[in-house]
Amino acid sequence: MTALLHPLIKRLSDGKFHSGADLGVDLGVSRAAISKAMKKINALGLEVHSVKGKGYRMESAVSLLDADQIRNEVSRKSASKIQDLQILNSIDSTNSYAMRCIQEDLLSPEPGKYTVTLAEQQTSGKGRRGRHWVSPFAQNVYFTMVRLVDTGVIKTEGLSLVIGLAVVRALKSLGVGDLAVKWPNDVLSENKKLAGILLEVSGDVTAVCHLLIGVGINSRCRPEDMEDVSQPWTDIYQVTGKHFDRNILAARTLTHIMQAMDELETHGFRNFQEEWQQVDVMMGKQVELISGTNSQFGVARGISEQGALLFEDATGVRAVSGGEISLRSTESQ
Ligand code: BTN
Numbered sequence: 001m002t003a004l005l006h007p008l009i010k011r012l013s014d015g016k017f018h019s020g021a022d023l024g025v026d027l028g029v030s031r032a033a034i035s036k037a038m039k040k041i042n043a044l045g046l047e048v049h050s051v052k053g054k055g056y057r058m059e060s061a062v063s064l065l066d067a068d069q070i071r072n073e074v075s076r077k078s079a080s081k082i083q084d085l086q087i088l089n090s091i092d093s094t095n096s097y098a099m100r101c102i103q104e105d106l107l108s109p110e111p112g113k114y115t116v117t118l119a120e121q122q123t124s125g126k127g128r129r130g131r132h133w134v135s136p137f138a139q140n141v142y143f144t145m146v147r148l149v150d151t152g153v154i155k156t157e158g159l160s161l162v163i164g165l166a167v168v169r170a171l172k173s174l175g176v177g178d179l180a181v182k183w184p185n186d187v188l189s190e191n192k193k194l195a196g197i198l199l200e201v202s203g204d205v206t207a208v209c210h211l212l213i214g215v216g217i218n219s220r221c222r223p224e225d226m227e228d229v230s231q232p233w234t235d236i237y238q239v240t241g242k243h244f245d246r247n248i249l250a251a252r253t254l255t256h257i258m259q260a261m262d263e264l265e266t267h268g269f270r271n272f273q274e275e276w277q278q279v280d281v282m283m284g285k286q287v288e289l290i291s292g293t294n295s296q297f298g299v300a301r302g303i304s305e306q307g308a309l310l311f312e313d314a315t316g317v318r319a320v321s322g323g324e325i326s327l328r329s330t331e332s333q
Contacts, residue, residue, distance in 0.1 A: 008038075012048065020035060045137055063138075063245045069251075077258075084115040084116070086117055091122060095200055098117055102203075102210050121135055125216065140220070150207070151206060163199065166253070167215060168279055174252055178239070192231075217249060219249055280300075282327055286329070290328060299311075
């Protein structure tokens, strides 16, 4: 993205008319450069209209991500744990970017601290199980937090569920209703996917390693961007009828994730089991357990004290876990 686009979008983000001449003077470029940049903004999916005599106006007001605003909105205790927070305009994936930075020694949070990378757009956003995460410019929230973890202290299995619950807590605190989780960590509202979490690890998982917590929250999706998404999906605008500032959404989610991580370290996963089960969308339902090309049919019975899925079939109840497993309800909705 050219250096001009970001300040230009910022000026247009109020949803008011701005003349090409004024914008040119303001940003120190020609009117022709402004007109060219408008085409690029349209190509990003942010519709800009030009009206003779009035100038340019963005179809709907957008709020761009702002590092200072996010830091100010994060709770004071959590803010002290953020070692670094950066916003990228466009990147393949915030998780892939963070992984590359760790491997090149460019990103190394001190023990107990986090680095946070947010992006306005991901060109190859990653979902679980090799899926793509649709990440258009300035529409939703995409970020990756990195933390050093001692897996002797934090068990990654329960951790993945804890992050899902933290996202639920954050969204609930903002008034988003009918929230649920689907094992291990899909966040749903009205039975449709609202947010996703992708955990990755760099280093020795049996000792101290870097944990990457990737979170994507649908705040306002355009149906045309979501055409290839096979699961039912929703966004915060559909659920609440309100436009949320993405900075507030991001800050609230970061705060709850850091608080939940502290809680996990102090009390262990057991502290979350009951709360998780209260929002478990599959509890007691007939399900299909899918692992690669294998699938088994049974009933979901909640989770164990470690966060494993309790699955019941003719042979009894057993605890199953693993990153490649997913669940599908076989009951008619
Ligand atoms: C899922 O499939 O439910 C997980 C989706 C995770 C998406 C987020 S967006 C920020 C981070 N970067 C990525 O490439 N993926 C995660």
